[in-house]
Amino acid sequence: MTTPTPRPRLIAFDADDTLWPNQPHFDHVETQVVALLAAHGNAAHIGRELYNVQRRNMHLFGYGAKSFMLAMVETAIQLTNGAVTGRELQPLLDLGKRLLDFPIEPLPGVVEVLTELTRRGEPLMVLTKGDLFDQESKVARSGLGDFFAHVEIVSEKNEATYQRILTRYGVHPEEFVMIGNSLKSDILPVARLGARAIHVPYHPVWIHEEVPAEQLAGVAYHRVEVLTDVLVYLK
Numbered sequence: 001m002t003t004p005t006p007r008p009r010l011i012a013f014d015a016d017d018t019l020w021p022n023q024p025h026f027d028h029v030e031t032q033v034v035a036l037l038a039a040h041g042n043a044a045h046i047g048r049e050l051y052n053v054q055r056r057n058m059h060l061f062g063y064g065a066k067s068f069m070l071a072m073v074e075t076a077i078q079l080t081n082g083a084v085t086g087r088e089l090q091p092l093l094d095l096g097k098r099l100l101d102f103p104i105e106p107l108p109g110v111v112e113v114l115t116e117l118t119r120r121g122e123p124l125m126v127l128t129k130g131d132l133f134d135q136e137s138k139v140a141r142s143g144l145g146d147f148f149a150h151v152e153i154v155s156e157k158n159e160a161t162y163q164r165i166l167t168r169y170g171v172h173p174e175e176f177v178m179i180g181n182s183l184k185s186d187i188l189p190v191a192r193l194g195a196r197a198i199h200v201p202y203h204p205v206w207i208h209e210e211v212p213a214e215q216l217a218g219v220a221y222h223r224v225e226v227l228t229d230v231l232v233y234l235k
Contacts, residue, residue: 008196008234010171011117012152014180015128015135017202018227020104020142026068027204029095033072036091040079050075051207062155064131069096100134104141107202109227114147116231125150127165127178129157129185157185162193179230183211187221197221198230 016022030050034043041049053071061067072092076084117124126148128135135153139145150169154161166176173195180186181202188211190197199221224230 005196006174008122008177009175010123010125010150010169011177011234012125012127012165012179013148014178014182014186015126015138016130017181017205018107018179018186018200019110019126019144020106020138023202023204023206025099025102026206029068029099032095033075033092036088037076037079046075046079049078053078055208062131063129064134065096065099066131066134068099069093072096100137101141104138104143106142106144107227110144113227113231114144117234118147122234123150124148125152127152127154127157129154157182157189159189159192162189162195166193166195177234179227181205182209183216184209188215188219191219191221198233199223200227200230201225 013019030047033050034046037046040046050071053074054067057067057071057074061070069092072095073089076089076092080088114124124147126139126144130153132153136151139148139151145151152165154165162176162178165171166173173193176190176195177198178186178190178195179198179200181200182205183199187197187199201223222233224233
């Protein structure tokens with residue numbers, strides 16, 4: 001006899017690239033950074049250096065627009081061997097500032113899904129990683145805040161973080177559902193805790209969130225092609 005799946009006591013949504021587009025804005029800015037620094041390398045080289053700086057500094061600055069701005073400046077300094085001028089750095093800073101106030105437009109199906117889950121009385125949470133001020137601003141600009149009983153902004157999404165969330169809210173793993181686009185951040189650590197994870201693919205994917213296929217072997221999670229499909233899965 002199959003044991004029925006318990007009704008969720010907490011349904012969490014990732015924010016960036018699950019509720020609204022985010023990576024395309026960063027990719028657009030990176031394209032302009034490459035153009036501004038084109039005299040110091042080809043696009044592949046500049047992009048690689050920019051990512052390497054970001055990855056190296058993540059333990060200091062975390063994720064988000066502000067850390068990306070710092071990475072742009074450091075990359076420019078490295079590529080020019082320290083010869084970059086303030087006049088050349090200003091356009092990079094201006095580009096970075098745009099990442100802090102771009103319009104937030106919910107992705108297709110988001111409002112429909114949140115409206116229906118709210119009608120059902122499901123307890124909803126935004127669970128996102130990044131800079132506190134930046135992520136709070138995105139939630140406010142999205143107009144989606146009233147759908148969520150809880151907003152959690154964390155510095156990293158790993159098993160320890162999810163376990164802390166479950167403990168804080170008094171929820172067992174089998175009573176928790178995480179919905180997101182990142183296999184690395186939203187799916188693997190949740191599935192490893194024995195909770196339910198629903199993958200909603202989004203393209204493009206930031207290189208840092210890519211997962212080798214072998215890491216997915218044997219991992220139990222559900223995949224939907226469009227967000228509205230979660231309504232059937234959670235029925």
